[in-house]
Amino acid sequence: MEQIPDRTAIFQTCGSSEHQNNWIDTQDALKKRLVTKDDFTWRLPSSIPERDGEGGGGERKEVLKYVGGVDISFSKEDPSIACGTLVVLDLQSFNVVYADFSVARLHIPYIPGFLAFREAPILWELLKKMKKEAPLVYPQLLMVDGNGLLHPRGFGLACHLGVLADIPTIGIGKNLHHVEGLTQLKVRELLEDGANKEFVDLIGDSGCTLGVAMRATLGALKPIFVSIGHRISLSTAVKVVKLTCKYRVPEPIRQADMRSRDYLRRRAFIQSNS
DNA sequence: GCGACAG
DNA sequence: ATCTTGTCGC
Numbered sequence: 560m561e562q563i564p565d566r567t568a569i570f571q572t573c574g575s576s577e578h579q580n581n582w583i584d585t586q587d588a589l590k591k592r593l594v595t596k597d598d599f600t601w602r603l604p605s606s607i608p609e610r611d612g613e614g615g616g617g618e619r620k621e622v623l624k625y626v627g628g629v630d631i632s633f634s635k636e637d638p639s640i641a642c643g644t645l646v647v648l649d650l651q652s653f654n655v656v657y658a659d660f661s662v663a664r665l666h667i668p669y670i671p672g673f674l675a676f677r678e679a680p681i682l683w684e685l686l687k688k689m690k691k692e693a694p695l696v697y698p699q700l701l702m703v704d705g706n707g708l709l710h711p712r713g714f715g716l717a718c719h720l721g722v723l724a725d726i727p728t729i730g731i732g733k734n735l736h737h738v739e740g741l742t743q744l745k746v747r748e749l750l751e752d753g754a755n756k757e758f759v760d761l762i763g764d765s766g767c768t769l770g771v772a773m774r775a776t777l778g779a780l781k782p783i784f785v786s787i788g789h790r791i792s793l794s795t796a797v798k799v800v801k802l803t804c805k806y807r808v809p810e811p812i813r814q815a816d817m818r819s820r821d822y823l824r825r826r827a828f829i830q831s832n833s
Numbered sequence: 834g835c836g837a838c839a840g
Numbered sequence: 841a842t843c844t845t846g847t848c849g850c
Contacts, residue, residue: 630840631840631841632841632842633840633841633842634842635841635842635843638841638842641841669839669840669841670838671837671838671839671840672838672839674839674840677840678840704839704840705839705840706839709839710839711838715839716839716840730839731839732839732840733839733840734838734839734840735838735839736837736838736839736840737837737838737839738838738839742837778849778850784839820842
């Protein structure tokens with residue numbers, strides 16, 4: 560008898576776990592290209608000007624000015640309709656100097672640990688388009704809503720998108736993804752240990768620091784979860800996040816979030832009236 | 834087996 | 841992610 564099972568049967572039996580194995584392989588492969596230290600030519604606005612070490616040119620490093628933010632919102636009528644949004648903030652003026660949107664139907668579901676396979680494609684397209692059409696304000700650094708290193712396999716959306724686009728990225732989680740024994744309760748205890756702390760290292764069972772839980776503003780009881788994406792160190796990432804936090808959520812992400820929602824609402828209204 | 838689980 | 845009004849407080 561033929562022993563080759565029916566493909567449909569495999570699919571039904573294994574469900575999405577078959578895809579998840581491929582996804583894990585993809586994450587492991589891309590992770591080999593991940594850079595976890597500072598790897599960029601700019602310096603922080605508040606820092607003392609440095610000389611470029613290489614070549615004896617003696618030129619000053621440029622100051623970090625253009626910080627990007629990406630987010631995706633979804634239609635309430637049809638949850639498969641997504642609006643990917645890329646925003647660039649001028650750090651000096653705190654103004655949005657670029658905003659672009661891409662509406663598409665997503666076919667891949669949200670599965671914890673595999674967010675990038677759902678969201679990275681549309682965001683990467685926005686970045687590639689901008690690099691070609693508006694290179695002058697192309698972000699020197701990108702903030703991503705979703706985790707970076709703080710991830711079951713150390714390769715969340717921020718890492719994934721950073722490696723694909725080869726751009727420095729920081730991951731911002733608004734909720735804790737439970738990984739390596741970290742729980743909201745533990746983090747809460749750490750933050751309230753003694754006096755209320757501003758931030759605390761997130762150290763997993765492995766002993767590695769996966770990120771930082773930080774209260775971005777004075778009144779914020781609920782922390783945000785900062786982890787590195789690509790080509791940046793955690794200490795630099797935390798400094799940048801502090802620079803961009805007017806409210807609990809860093810401004811680039813907050814702007815992307817608000818404008819993304821707004822774009823979908825307006826678009827739904829226009830469609831229903833024409 | 835059960836619960837937990839970024840967006 | 842998304843729904844939804846007011847309300848408390850600086």
